[in-house]
Amino acid sequence: MSSLNDSAAPKPPLEPKPPSGVRTALRYTGIPASWLDKRPKLPSRNWLIFLSVTSTITGYYIYDRRQCKRIRQHYVDLVKDQSEELVGTLDWPRKVTVYGSKWPGDEDYDQAIKYFRKYVKPILVAAAVDFEMVSGKRHGDLAERIADEIRQRRRLELGIDPIPEMAQALPTYKSPQEVAKHKLEGGIVIVGRPTLKEFMVGLKRGWTEGLDKVDHEELLARELESDGHFDEPDETGEEPQMFSDSKPNLLNAQNSPVFSPLQYRPPPTPPIPSKSAIPDKFHEPPATIPPVPPLLLLTFTNHIGLSQIPLMIWEWFNQRHKVRSGAEAGYRLVMKHTRAIIPPSEQPEVMFADITTPEDNGATDQGDLDFDRDAESWFKSSLSKIPSDIDKARGKYYAELPARLATARELARGTREPTKEEINNPPPTEVELAAERMKKELRWRRDVAGWEIIKPSQKVVWDERFRDALRVFIDDPDNSSS
Numbered sequence: 001m002s003s004l005n006d007s008a009a010p011k012p013p014l015e016p017k018p019p020s021g022v023r024t025a026l027r028y029t030g031i032p033a034s035w036l037d038k039r040p041k042l043p044s045r046n047w048l049i050f051l052s053v054t055s056t057i058t059g060y061y062i063y064d065r066r067q068c069k070r071i072r073q074h075y076v077d078l079v080k081d082q083s084e085e086l087v088g089t090l091d092w093p094r095k096v097t098v099y100g101s102k103w104p105g106d107e108d109y110d111q112a113i114k115y116f117r118k119y120v121k122p123i124l125v126a127a128a129v130d131f132e133m134v135s136g137k138r139h140g141d142l143a144e145r146i147a148d149e150i151r152q153r154r155r156l157e158l159g160i161d162p163i164p165e166m167a168q169a170l171p172t173y174k175s176p177q178e179v180a181k182h183k184l185e186g187g188i189v190i191v192g193r194p195t196l197k198e199f200m201v202g203l204k205r206g207w208t209e210g211l212d213k214v215d216h217e218e219l220l221a222r223e224l225e226s227d228g229h230f231d232e233p234d235e236t237g238e239e240p241q242m243f244s245d246s247k248p249n250l251l252n253a254q255n256s257p258v259f260s261p262l263q264y265r266p267p268p269t270p271p272i273p274s275k276s277a278i279p280d281k282f283h284e285p286p287a288t289i290p291p292v293p294p295l296l297l298l299t300f301t302n303h304i305g306l307s308q309i310p311l312m313i314w315e316w317f318n319q320r321h322k323v324r325s326g327a328e329a330g331y332r333l334v335m336k337h338t339r340a341i342i343p344p345s346e347q348p349e350v351m352f353a354d355i356t357t358p359e360d361n362g363a364t365d366q367g368d369l370d371f372d373r374d375a376e377s378w379f380k381s382s383l384s385k386i387p388s389d390i391d392k393a394r395g396k397y398y399a400e401l402p403a404r405l406a407t408a409r410e411l412a413r414g415t416r417e418p419t420k421e422e423i424n425n426p427p428p429t430e431v432e433l434a435a436e437r438m439k440k441e442l443r444w445r446r447d448v449a450g451w452e453i454i455k456p457s458q459k460v461v462w463d464e465r466f467r468d469a470l471r472v473f474i475d476d477p478d479n480s481s482s
Contacts, residue, residue, distance in 0.1 A: 119326025150206025
């Protein structure tokens with residue numbers, strides 16, 4: 001019995017293990033005891049998924065940015081020796097011109113220039129190559145600027161515009177021939193296909209059009225004066241009487257009860273074309289075009305719109321591809337390896353061309369003019385409606401213009417009292433309406449003309465005189481950059 005009782009008796013509880021010296025020391029630091037007694041365990045399934053996805057994305061991002069630094073530094077090391085070359089005090093450094101046009105559909109017109117700054121500029125800076133960046137705020141701006149620069153150059157070379165004597169007295173003065181020679185040592189960077197189209201249009205206009213300085217705003221103002229939108233309405237329904245010498249019958253007009261000195265407007269007279277002071281032989285296009293600085297064709301695609309968000313995300317995690325492309329382009333420019341441009345092939349006339357499909361018509365070999373043609377497939381489809389949208393905006397504006405003109409004239413002549421709303425927010429005057437219309441028409445016409453230059457269906461313009469004048473940068477034949 002005693003043995004059974006002894007076996008059934010409860011065992012005494014085990015005494016707790018005395019804490020280690022580290023736990024005792026940590027306890028006196030104020031750390032809660034529950035934290036010291038907590039044992040580690042595996043996180044839950046949701047935490048494991050979260051940590052795995054986060055660490056993968058973070059690791060891929062860090063890897064991409066490290067590769068970007070490595071690639072950029074590799075090409076910087078290849079060209080930095082050229083920045084140590086000694087030059088004269090009055091010598092001009094090698095300089096390139098960077099053109100970047102507005103990407104269709106993007107309100108930020110500077111995206112092409114930003115692409116150059118981020119991916120190509122570090123290589124040029126390492127090689128001590130100077131650069132000038134030119135961007136177009138609206139479609140067609142670059143074409144107009146390039147054409148004006150070429151016409152100005154032709155005027156200087158022909159002696160139409162004299163060079164100021166003060167400029168010639170400077171020690172840094174260089175003749176137009178020396179400036180042109182210095183530009184040939186630099187180059188021209190063309191960022192994206194829209195920029196190439198505008199550059200070629202400006203190049204052709206500059207060498208083929210006349211040398212007169214044309215004020216487009218003045219020409220448009222003369223055209224708008226005679227279209228009748230600002231003419232006074234005839235309240236009597238009768239034509240104004242005229243004398244035989246085409247002067248207004250002021251006697252009858254003064255006897256009219258609605259006569260006002262502000263009301264009479266002389267009949268519009270067509271503008272008299274002014275005879276150019278430049279001889280006709282100077283306006284003729286030259287038989288040959290002098291060499292143009294070599295072209296660096298830089299691929300650029302700007303993804304915009306909700307449908308292209310996946311591509312934006314992919315590019316954000318793969319910046320190393322853009323860094324490599326930009327660094328290679330900058331290296332080609334620094335090393336000065338060029339070749340003649342490949343012109344478009346002459347396409348013979350095809351039998352039954354009227355029944356060929358648009359795909360067949362666009363299949364001709366354009367040589368180097370086909371540069372970055374695939375980028376046009378990313379244009380927003382709504383851009384094709386630019387001409388029709390402008391026509392709708394123009395029609396709506398001119399439909400509302402007569403009422404606004406009537407209000408402005410009534411308030412100016414005091415034929416009625418202004419309303420409370422008109423006192424708080426004065427409507428535009430007739431002069432302000434004319435300036436507003438001028439501004440709108442100028443913008444509308446330039447937008448349509450610019451879109452006609454860069455639209456996907458429009459090919460890059462070409463002139464056979466460009467064949468011997470244009471060259472493009474190519475990779476180093478020795479492949480020393482690999």
